[in-house]
Amino acid sequence: VLGEIAIVRVMPNTPALIGEGASALFANEHARPFLEKALSIFSSVGRAVVVDDEDLIDAVTAVSGSGPAYYFLLMEEMIRSGVELGLPEAVAKDLVLQTARGAGLLATEAQNRGEGPAELRQRVTSPGGTTEAAIKVFKEGKVGELVSAAITRACDRARELAK
Structure with missing residues (x-):
């Protein structure tokens, strides 16, 4: 054309x-x-x-074009959960935002050393600890399948919009 x-x-x-x-x-x-x-x-x-x-480009749109919103959603839910557990909202926000920033920087440094997010997650997950308990809930809820389905849906929508 x-x-x-x-x-x-x-x-x-x-x-x-x-x-x-x-x-x-x-x-x-x-x-x-x-x-x-x-x-x-x-x-x-x-x-x-x-x-x-x-x-x-449609896959890129789904993964990184829309990607910031996925992280924002997770941050919203972490803040909400912190408040439900008794944290003042300002404290929950500060902790969640700094945790996201630090995790992103740590992942970038790890990538430069040839490591990925899985290795970082495994290092911070102590057997029988709090992180392991939370990760178990995420896995039971099939968070990986949800993320995959959401990104696939976004990619499909990008293809529709490109027509």
Whole structure:
């Protein structure tokens, strides 16, 4: 339909507003000469990666474009739970936000060493401890399946919107 028009398709996310975004770019064959410039632009507001298949932009949308909302939802629920357990709301918010920030930075450092989130989770999960008890509830609730289903639904919706 677009013939020989150069197109770079990009999916950034909202943390780009503070220079901490995650963006994925796809350049069609006519846009290859512009790809480095586009990468430079989006790298100025966070991390930018290239995908080789335009269809992957829908998966990117589901994983990182919508991703901040998933973390915000988890933070909302952690704050709510902390308040239900008696924490003042301001304290619960401070603790949850700093925990999210610290966990993200720790995961980034671990990735630079070739480790992933699973190794970090295992290190903080003491046998018979509080974290293990909570993780067991998450697994019993099939949180992995819920996350997969939600991201798949978001990807499907991105495909619908792209038509």
